[in-house]
Amino acid sequence: MRRDTFLKSLAALAAAGALPNAAWAAANIKMMIPANPGGGWDGTGRALGDALRDAGVASSVTYENKGGAAGAIGLAQFFNASKGDPNALMVMGAVMLGGIITGKPPVSITQVTPVARLTTEYNVFVLPADSPLKTMKDVVEQLKKDPGSVKWGGGSRGATEHIAAAQIAQAVGVPAAKINYVPFRGGGEAVAAILGGNVTIGGSGYSEFQPYIESGKMRAIAVTSDKRLDGINVPTLKEQGIDVVIGNWRGVYGAAGITPAQRDALVAMVVKATQSKSWAESVKKNNWTPALLTGKAFEEFVDRDFSSLRATMVRAGMV
Template sequence: MTICKRTTISRWLLSSITAIGLVASAPALALDSIKMLVPANPGGGWDQTGRGLAQALQQGELVKKIQIDNKGGAAGTIGLAQFVNSAKGDPTAVMIGGSVMVGGIALNKSPVNLSQVTPIARLTGEYDVLVVPSSSPIKSLKDLIAQFKANPGAVSWGGGSAGGTDHIIVAMIAQATGVDVSKINYIPFAGGGEAQAAVLGGHVTVGLSGYNEFAGQIQSGKFRPLAVTSGKRLPGIDVPTLKEQGVDVELSNWRAIFAAPGINDAQKKELMTTIDKAVRTKAWHDLLAKNGWVDAYLPGDAFAQYLESEVKQTEKIINSLGLAKK
């Protein structure tokens, strides 16, 4: 009788231990699904990054289901506020963001900021291209700068949200060419698709955005590229840089993924591991090559340190250019 009881207990303990082991080794339920917030309208760089990452995650069989929600406006700070307020502690929630958001927060003195979310990884970098419609009388960067210096307000610049990378580039061009920054006529758009339509319709003098967002219109001959914001010419792209044309400006637009505020270390590590696997997939590298994006992958704490430095530098630029709200 005693032997039977011991055998029963031993079997129960063995089955319990096995069950515990299975639970421990199984994938976390959080990665069965992910809710991705893209704080911009469809068609822009953040949207392309988010959807490309989602594709890599699913093709790599890293996440079963991904829901993408676009919430554009105010350089991403509207979406950021929604994310901070509604996703706290949710290990299935992630958000795409980047340098545009850093600038928007500084310019608008936003009540929410990136210290309130969890940095997971910097993903990509991209340089801007300045374009005009093919029908424009502006044939070169020299023509554009001449008009800009002669009558700054008459030259309208169409780009991303106010305070973002595009806006800062225009301000830096003004400073580099001796134009009063306060006279810039900058027209912000919530997404790259809107900016593209504005350039095509002749509603702005010049448009600027990541090269990939305008690549199709450049290749079809509808847009005339004037300059790129890289230090050196981009591989396979025959467009001169601002610097080689005498305008000493260089700036890149990085994009990243963040997790919700209030998640624990294990949940953060799990997301980081998943993203680390995603950026090693063929699908992700094909996306980088297709879009001409720089592989700027920087995970975890290293990204958090970079972000802190980037926030300080961007705030300094915006304040020195007089862009921040009073």
């Protein structure tokens, strides 16, 4: 049997749940996380790695963090170093698309191989506990008085929290081009800036801020979902009269130059991982919304989201 035919057979069996775990025993996954430690991509990549091992489809997972430029630096390294490697994965998501639109890096997401969308996470906006501002209404009032005095902290330029800040400004009658957005290369840097009072308001996925919200070091004032998140008593922007809803999805890509059969095998491994107890625990712990989408359907979704995101950013004056 040809190797490609064999791999396709394994992939089909794994997707159907009929493949013994031992068939994947030789898989040593190399996970590129194109962000600094402590952020949403880092958490997603490591949770997926744990799930791959828990599901028995990988014997080991190694990680490499390479932050900067909304993931473009890590993307370039992944593209150049992993060509043809069927065991290489890279975490990515909506933030990377925004960074590609604004930064126009030499390597684009279309040069690597789409595998799966995993989750959607809505942004939460927070204030430092000792901030004189207490609510989103306070932030909006200050924004209307002096847009530049409100420093919005978050991920790289083009991140969903950047777009959300621009949409909030537009919704309350402030030109989006006037917002003062301070980008950070990773969640850890953003957290430090918020806690240190170096930005007025911070935005990111709830999981990144959860420990600080629960400890009282940050005050959560709004979420970007269309309804309140389960178990989290934080009002939506819509509840507060600001008609903005935006989600931040995350997924994984494979290396450039792998065969269709190798891609199918990676898809099957990831699907198997998302069925594991470890993954279910991570989803619950981090308040992620499961959003599994694989293969061609995922590729088409990325194309649509890229076009939609670019149109939004053009209207907001970000491109």
